[in-house]
Amino acid sequence: MNAPQSSVVILGGGPGGYEAALVAAHLGAAVTVVDRDGVGGAAVLTDCVPSKTLISTADFMSQFETASDLGVHLEDNEGDEVSDSVAELAAVNRRILALAAAQSRDIGARLAGDGVTVLPGAGRLVGTGEVLATLADGSTRTLTADVVLIATGATPRVVPTAQPDGERILTWQQIYTLAELPEHLVVVGSGVTGAELAQAYLGLGSRVTLVSSRDRVLPGEDADAASVIEDVFRKRGMDVLGRSRMASVSRTDSGVVVRLEDGREVEGSHALLAVGSVPQTTGIGLEDVGVRVSASGHVVVDKVSRTSVRGVYAAGDCTGVLPLASVAAMQGRIAMAHALGDAVAPLNLRAVSANIFTDPEIATVGFSQKDLDEGTVDATSVMLPLSTNPRAKMQGITDGFVKLFARKGGGTVVGGVVVAPRASELIYPVTLAVQHGLTVDQLAGTFTVYPSLSGSVAEAARQLHQRD
Secondary structure, rough: OOOOOOOEEEOOOOOHHHHHHHHHOOOEEEEEEEEOOOOOOHHHHHHHHHHHHHHHHHHHHHHHHHHHHOOOOOOOOOOOEEEEOOOOHHHHHHHHHHHHHHHHHHHHHHHHOOOOEEEEEEEEEEEOOOEEEEEEEOOOOEOOOOOEEEEOEEEEEEEOOOOOOOOOOEOOOOHHHHHHHHOOEEOOOOOHHHHHHHHHHHOOEEEEEEEEEOOOOOOOOHHHHHHHHHHHHHHOOOOOEEOEEEEEEEEOOOOOOEEEOOOEEEOOOOOOOOOOOOEOOOOOOOOHHHOOOOOOOOOOOOOOEEEOOOOOOEEOOOOOOOOOOOHHHHHHHHHHHHHOOOOOOOOHHHHHHHHHHHHHOOEEOOOOHHHHHOOOOOOOEEEEEHHHHHHHHHHOOOOEEEEEEEOOOOOOOEEEEEEOOOOHHHHHHHHHHHHHOOEHHHHOOOOOOOOOOHHHHHHHHOOOOOOO
C-alpha cells in the first residue's frame, strides 16, 4: 500500500520558498506557497535582480571611460568625437522592472508546471501544522500541513529620524520609481548594498556622497579588498565620509539634508538609506506555536533548517544565517530534503561563495584573512595583484588581486578572495577547491587558458606549493 502524500505549506515565495517548493514537489509532496509580494520575493522583484541589472548598466557605461586608454573613441556621424554618454534613468528603470517581472513569471510558471499551488496573500501559523492564509481578495483559508517552512525574508531597516518617503528619501527597494537621475545622491551606509548602489549611481552620472560610520567602506569584508574599492571610489570622484554616523535625514525645499552626529550637514538632491534590514517575522504566529526567535527577531534554526518546533522549518533572510539568495535557496532545499526523508547534508557555510557587485567585484569563499590573523585556522596566504596578469593588461584592468589561503602542512585550499571584474565567475574554481578539499598543487596542476584572469588563481596556488 502506498504511503499517504505529505503536505507542505510554505510562507513566502522568495529563493528560500520557491526552491524548497520545487524540491518538495519533486519528492512527491503536495505543496502550497502562500506569497504576499510575488514569487521570487525581494531577491527578484526589489533587490538582487533589479540592483544587479542597474549595476550592469553602470558597468556598461564605464567601458566608455576606459575606451580611450585602449586607443578607442566614439564619433558621431559628422566625425566629431563623442565625449559623454548619458543614462536615461526612466528607461533604465523600466527595463529593470520588466526584467524582474519576467523572472518572477518564469519562476511562477516553473512552480505551476511542477504542480505547486501558489496562493497570493499572507499566512499565519495558528497551530502546529496549521496555517491561516488571508488571501488577496480578502477571503481566508485554513491549510493543514505535515511540514511548514517559514521563508518570509527581510525588509529595509528604517529609523525614526530618517523616514523614507519614496520621493527624495529612499530605501533600496524604492529607487526604481525614479524618473530622473539624482543630481547628488547621499548614500547612508557603506555595507554591501550601500557600496554597490553608490557606485552604480556614480557610474550612471550622479554626484555621490557615501556616508560611512566605520573607518572604511565594506567593514565586514577583507580589508585589502575594501581598501581597493574605497580607492576606486575616490579616484572616480565619489566623496567618501568615513567615521561619519548619520543622526537624521530630512527634506528641504530642493532636496534633502543628512545631519551627522558630529554636527556636520550634507545636502543633496536625494538620500538612499542602506542601514541594514530587519526580518519579517512579526505577526505570523511564531510565538503562538512556540517557535524560538532571537532578540533581533530572526527565526533560530539548526544546520538542517529546523526550528524549535517539530515540523516547522525556516530558510532565508528571516533566519539571519547569511543574507544571500544562494544560502536561502540552499536552506530551503535542505529543509525539504530533511523533512521528507531524502538524503541531506547540513549547511556548510565555509563553502559559501559570496560576491559584492562593485566595480571591480569582490568575491570570497571559505576562511578569511581575519580568521588567519586571529588563529582560527593554521594557514598561509599569498596575494597576487592583477596588474601583472597579461589578460588584465590587455583589458586595461589596473585594480584588483587574487588571494588564496592554504592550510599549513597538507596545502589544502581553505579560502580565497578575488577582486576583479567578474570576480563572481573567477571565484568558482576556488570554491570547488574549498568544497572538495583540493590542495594548492591540485589547483596549480590544472590547465588554465593563456592569457586569462584565471591564470592568476593557478599562479597563486603555485606560489603556495609546500615542499616536504
